Structure formats: C-alpha cells, structure tokens
Amino acid sequence: MELKNLITFIHVAELGSFTKAADQLGYSQSTVSFQIKQLEDELDCLLFERINHTICLTDRGRELVSYAHQVRALTDEFKENLALETELTGHIHIVTPDSVCDEMINTNYIAFHKKHPAISICFSTGDSGVMLHMLDHNEADLIITLDQRIYNKDYVIAKEERLPMHFVASADSEFAGRKDLSVKDIVNQPFILTEYGQGYRRVFDKELAKKSLEIHPVLEIGRTDVITKMLAGSNMISYLPDFVTRQGVAAGELCYLDVKDLDIEVWKQLIYHKNKWLSKSLKTFIDYVKEKEFSSAV
Amino acid sequence: MELKNLITFIHVAELGSFTKAADQLGYSQSTVSFQIKQLEDELDCLLFERINHTICLTDRGRELVSYAHQVRALTDEFKENLALETELTGHIHIVTPDSVCDEMINTNYIAFHKKHPAISICFSTGDSGVMLHMLDHNEADLIITLDQRIYNKDYVIAKEERLPMHFVASADSEFAGRKDLSVKDIVNQPFILTEYGQGYRRVFDKELAKKSLEIHPVLEIGRTDVITKMLAGSNMISYLPDFVTRQGVAAGELCYLDVKDLDIEVWKQLIYHKNKWLSKSLKTFIDYVKEKEFSSAV
C-alpha cells in the first residue's frame, strides 16, 4: 500500500479510466494497470470491475477511495506544515562559562524571551572540557567558550573574537598607574582567579609556567562578578577579560595594571556541532547571541 | 514518502537506533540508513542528528513521528475494516422478466428485506436482449432469463432449471381433457401470449415456423398474471411456463392441453457477469434467489 499507488488509484477512480489517469500522471497505461493490480493483490480484493473495457469501482474500491483521500490529505497537510516551518518553538540548550551566563541572563535574555516566548531555553554553565564533551554527546545545542582558540573539524564556529585580557586591581592599588610592570613584579601578590578548570585560567597558568613562574591564588571562583566586587578596595589582583572589568574601570573602582610581558590569547567562541540540525528557532537564537553577546567593536 | 519508509522510520525513532531497527525489520543496517536518507532527501530536512554514532530526533523528525503514526493508524484501521467486511450494505440491481419480478416481489422479497434491511435493491424488468445488454454494460448486477438456454463464457450461470411449458386454456375449454392434440388442432384458436421480444415467445414462434405454422395472438402482454386471469372462463389459449399456471390449474380454473408435438426448451437462468465483483451482500442475495426462486422440486 505505497503512497504512489494510492495516488494513482485516486486518479483512476476520479477519471474512471486507466488510460486517462496514465496520461494525467505521465505513466504508460500498462503501468497504471500494474499499479492497480498491485493494490488489488495486496488487499486481496477487486477494486474495479472491468466489464467491456470500462471500469467501475467496487464497494471495496469505494472504501479505498475514502481511505486514500484521507492519507493524501494527511500527507499534504504534513508537507505544508513542514514548508511553513511553523512558529518558533522548541527547546534550546546553551552552555557557557559562569561569567558569560551572568551577562546573558541579566542583560539580554529577557528581551529575547519577550520576542520569542515559545522558545524554551536552558542555560547551564560548565568549563570548556565539560562543554565540549556535551557538544560531542549532543547534550548541548550551543556553547560559548572563553579559552584558547579552538578549532576542530567537527565544530562550527558561529562567531569568535579575541578577548583583551588585563591584570586588574583596585583603583587604589599600589600598582595602579605604574608603567612597564613585569609579571614578576606582581606574581607574589594575593591573587583571585577563576578556578583551574575554567578555560583561560589553564592557559594563564601554562604561560606563567613557561616563564618558570607560578601563582597561588588566595581565592578561586568562577563567578567573575564576585571577583570584581572583591577586587575593589582590596589589595588583590586578578587577570580577567576586559568585558568583565570594563565597567568597574570606567566607574573608577578598578584599574588595569600595565603589565607588558604577558599577552595571552583568549578567545570567545560560539560553537555548535557540525551535525547539529539548525532549526529556525536555533538559528534565530544563534543570530541573537552573535549580535548581542559578541562585541562587533573589538 | 512511501509507507515502507515511514514504517522503518517509526521503528528507528522508537528504538533510537538504525541497527536495532534493521534487526527488528529484517533489513540490513545499510538499508535502514538508505531508507532514512531517502525520507530526509524527499522532505529536504534532517530527521536525525548523528553525533558520535548515536542518533537523536530533530524537531522535524519529531513532527514526522507524529505524522507517520497517523498514517499507520489509518492504514491499520482500513485493512481491519476490509478484513471485517463490515455489515451487509450496498445496492443491488436485478433485472428479470415481468412474471418473475411479480412473483419475487409479492412472495419472497419482503422476507429478504426484513432479514437484510441495509441492502438496497432495485428490481427492474426487461426482455432477454435488454437484460444481456445491461449485463454487458455493468448496468445490472444480476439477471434472470426465461429463454432458450444461454451460454457465454463471459457469464456465470449461478443456477438454472428447465421450465416445463404447457398450452393452457380455461378449465371449461373445448380442448380440455382431449388426448393427443397436435399444434395444428389449436393454431387457429385465439391466442394470448407474451410479446415477441420476451424470451420464450421468440423460441415458440421459431419452433412453429419450423413446422410452417404461425400463430397470430389476439393479445400480447408481458404480465403473465394478466394472461392467466384472462384465460379463465374465456376461449383463449396460451403457452406458458408451469410456474405461472400451476396455481390456476390446481384451483380448477385452468387446464393444460395435451399437446404432444411441441416441446420447447425454456430455461430459467440466474446470470451475472464473470467480471462482477461479488460483494458479500450480492453473494447473500444470489444465494437467496437461488434457494427461493428456483424450485428444487422441478
């Protein structure tokens, strides 16, 4: 009972003629005969009485007409809905580091949700390793990494930008305003950093190790908002992406230290798996994140 | 979007595995891959995300699951109904000579209708030529002929019997009781016969012509009930099947004339076209007619 045969059957039943149906469908007449015969064999009943070269639906045939129309209607409806791509619904799972997640939820996500209330979104946080693993296991639709620049043929980098990094301290730090600092000058200061697993922290430690230096932070915490709050007015130092500290510096609470001999490449990347099916919802969300979350200014 | 592929798709979606679906369906794994790919190509969308050798339905895939289930349900339902052969409904068109029709409607049909109220039946009358033409054009489902014995490879003779024929006159006819009459003795009497087109009348005339005889009836009429009524008490003679006159003879109103030199073969046959689809209703009706209308006693 393949759809093709049912379509042919519908035409034959409507036109009352194998030949006409064949013409209409672009088949040869013998093909139509064969297809109808197939249906008859499969259903083990006669669909048309053939008396004197004219055909006439049997009762069974009439039942099949009704069924065939239902199937066709269902199919048409389905294909139409598919073509329409319906409304923007569905579920999206995005995983980011803490700092990014904070910013997104607080500043941008509310607007997105207002615009697309039917898209349900799950934000969760994780370090780079966890995020990539989730991508590989189709447990996340989309991730944002703050890490060394990732390239992998299985991933699509939807957008990326290099993040300027700074050593940051309280605006009233003893190092504030000092020119041409070296890492060595500050390495023994009390540091507050993101925990080791977090992307750029690993890069940071590695780079220091190359210089045979080591930093023992007094506090490790992923929440960069906590870090910046604690820096202000304290004697602690941190190493953070600009977007985290920019506001504090502008407000006169924090300052950048002028350390010249450490320049770490930290990238912010928006990544999804290359085999990921991009629904319209997901595309919309990706576009949103690309625009809102990535500064075109940098 | 052939049904076969949809079935495979349903299995894959349920089992979450191409391989398992292949096992369950008796396909090879490559076949299942191919079938799903076919669906994806046809619908121009990804149905499963393949990430790390595990598959996961996409939104489109989920929509297709719903559609595929609907189609399958519809198909199952249809096939089940077909197997059930539902109730006895439908329309049957039977054509008979006047005399048979009279008898059927008056005596038997009412009982049949009570037993099978959902079967709608159309009785109509016609002479043999018309009836056979209707059979050939699928305008009648079933006919009963009273005529010479018909054989044609396109027809199915559901039942037949030879009808005894008699010259009949009023019980007080001058020929009543006379032994060993010849056709010649009565050929000039006033005759009342069925009209020429009617089956056995044609045979009757032909047989007389062989003997170089001719009869000019004073009245020709198909309604045999009218004929028998007119015979009684008149000096007219007719030539009729036994089943028409039996009652009158038994009642002492009519008598058979003992004409020995004319013996015409008249057959009552129940015929349908060999290409006719015999619905259960039609079969039931045929069985009914075979039993009720054809005397097993003759």
Add this chain to the structure above:
DNA sequence: CCTCCAACATCGAGTTTTTCGATGGTAATG
C-alpha cells in the same frame, strides 16, 4: 595504551521492482 566492539556512512554488486512499448482482444463508432 592498545584492542575490540558498537554505530552509522558509504560504495559497488546483485537482485528485485517498476516502467515502458508492443501486441491482442473487444466493443462502440462512423
């Protein structure tokens, strides 16, 4: 760390199915 296993994709070969054109028979038409 290495091997094996489980999955799905892909390819080419073999088989099955589908399609077509030609042919045949029959009834209606002119």
Add this chain to the structure above:
DNA sequence: CATTACCATCGAAAAACTCGATGTTGGAGG
C-alpha cells in the same frame, strides 16, 4: 468494414532497492 478507444498481458529495459563489505569514530575493557 475500418477505425478508435479501452484494458490486459508480455518481454525487455530501466530504475530502485537491498545487501555485504569496508571505513570511521568513540567508548569499553583489559
């Protein structure tokens, strides 16, 4: 009586389907 229209059937050609083998990759187990 020739012609047309119609459907069935047949054999050949074309297309589609199916399979097994192979490749790739990640995870599990030793």
